[in-house]
Amino acid sequence: MAKELPTRAEDYAQWYVELVKKADLAENSDVRGCMVIKPYGYTLWENMQRALDKMFKDTGHVNAYFPLFVPKSMFEAEEKNAEGFAKECAIVTHYRLKNDPSKPGKLMVDPEAKLEEELVVRPTSEAIIWNTYKKWIQSYRDLPILINQWANVVRWEMRTRLFLRTAEFLWQEGHTAHATRQEAEQEARLMLDVYAEFAERFMAVPVIKGRKSDGERFPGAVDTYCIEALMQDGKALQAGTSHFLGQNFATAFDVQFSTKEGKLDYVWGTSWGVSTRLIGGIIMAHSDDDGLILPPRLAPLHVVIVPIFRSEEELNKITAAIEPVIGDLRKAGLSVKFDNRDTQKPGFKFAEYELKGVPVRIAVGPRDLENGTLEVARRDTKQKQVLKMEGITTAITALLEEIQSNLFARALKFREEHTTRVDSYEEFKRVLDDKGGFVLAHWDGTTETEQRIKDETKATIRCIPLEGGQETGACVYSGKPSAGRVVFARAY
RNA sequence: CGGGGUGUAGCGUAGCCCGGUAUCGCGCCUGCUUUGGGAGCAGGAGAUCGUCAGUUCGAAUCUGGCCACCCCGACCA
Secondary structure, eight states, X not given: OOTTOOXXXXXXXXXXXXXXXXXXXXXXXXXXXXXXXXXXXXXHHHHHHHHHHHHHHHTTOEEOOOOSEEEHHHHTTSHHHHHHHHTTOOEEEESOEEEOTTSTTOEEEOGGGEEEEEEEEOSSSHHHHHHXXXXXXXXXXXXXXXXXEEEEEEOOOSSOBTTTBOSEEEEEEEEEEESSXXXXXXXXXXXXXXXXXXXXXXXXXXXXXXXXXXXXXXXTOSEEEEEEEEOTTSOXXXXXXXXXXXXXXXXXXXXXXXXXXXXXXXXXXEEEEEETXXXXXXXXHHOBTTBOOOOTTTOSOSEEEEEOOSSHHHHHHHXXXXXXXXXXXXXXXXXXXXXXXXXXXXXXXHHHHHHTTOSEEEEEOHHHHHHTEEEEEETTTOOEEEEESTTHHHHHHHHHHHHHHHHHHHHHHHHHHTEEEOOSHHHHHHHHHHTOSEEEEEOOSOHHHHHHHHHHHSOEEEEEESSSOEEEEEOTTTOOEEEEEEEEEOBO
């Protein structure tokens, strides 16, 4: 076990928060509910951004940027959406400070600088974007609009946790406008597929694709799709959402266009997003009691090289021998660090990089120089092997791929072992308490039943799965007919 | 926003009940010995005890106000 890191079994929540801090990903700032994302954590986010951004571009989207502030009247135009977010909005009411006459050296809000109309700090950007699209769209020839933005948003949360829920967070939000219902629905589903692919191929986290129940749907959407991931403590994490907005925002913002047939119609919309929350998901899906385990395809650092030396002379010899190796690894596109500090001992460094989840560690000492070998350790299984220095780049590249697929396989196995079909309410409650994870159960489709189950068990319907849910049965709670099993879980 | 708790060195803490300027560990600095799994020894620096006021010869300690943060609940990606 890592020094001063609680084990997952002892206290999962504490383990998580300590790990985030000790692995240098992020820390709490002095601003309540807000975090500082440190360079190591931010590099991870940048890697995620890069992969996602490419996937967005490959599916025809372009990036743009819309303002942080949304005038209140604009914000409230789509009522359901505004209502849904009202309780967690930060508002700008003034635009100037002045010296406080009663407290020298202190500032106060200048009461004379009150804004005529308050500005809402965006909790999401549908309002400002649809208000803008109105100006851009007249004809079917202007459609579709396929825009994404990378931005920060603010949701004034009561309780926050690093990455998982913070008052300000970073995300991307796609906002598209289409001429037909079918095209918009396809877009929402396409982006859900993109998210699922990203989660599985890059994060190495298996996800269930599904639709949200009425109770869990995004306010203002006709349909909300999501990907749900399972964490090691048996709780679910919503890892991405994609909304089919119907014509709700077009109606609210009066965005009409002339069809080919010369008629006027409202535009069909979608929006979709993933946030820095995914970092929390990566941590909780893979890491162990020794620290982070990061998937190679997103890790800020792929390989760390630790020299074992007694003297400066010895270090010089090692450096000379290892430099070509570093060059080759970098040429192969890998991020490599040679940790030649003489202020820390090798053992300390080993522990440190395990804590930080670097996928592959190479140790090289005098013994290796004699034999032309390197000691290669993989973080996911902690196995060590001695390899020939020659051809090491090929071996490392293959090893990284193997770690990537092993992480996914491991997480998938965990999910399968923690997905349980239940047919009675007693069993439902017992599985939730004893085992956790996803519970597949029949549900009568009503919000009342969903709410009662939530009140009694704290479990919510994570999604109505898109695949493999067709099977008639009786609702575990009410006994009424059900068209298919849905996914229940306690969730973050 | 309800209920509970805590503020003492960069971090974690002792001292508070019973007033006399502060304990220990980690980290940091210097030196020597060490280095294939979190080194050892010796020396050293670092705190107006959250904040404002009150009581007192004297306040980390007692009293009151304020501020901040944490935990539990309701709300949430």
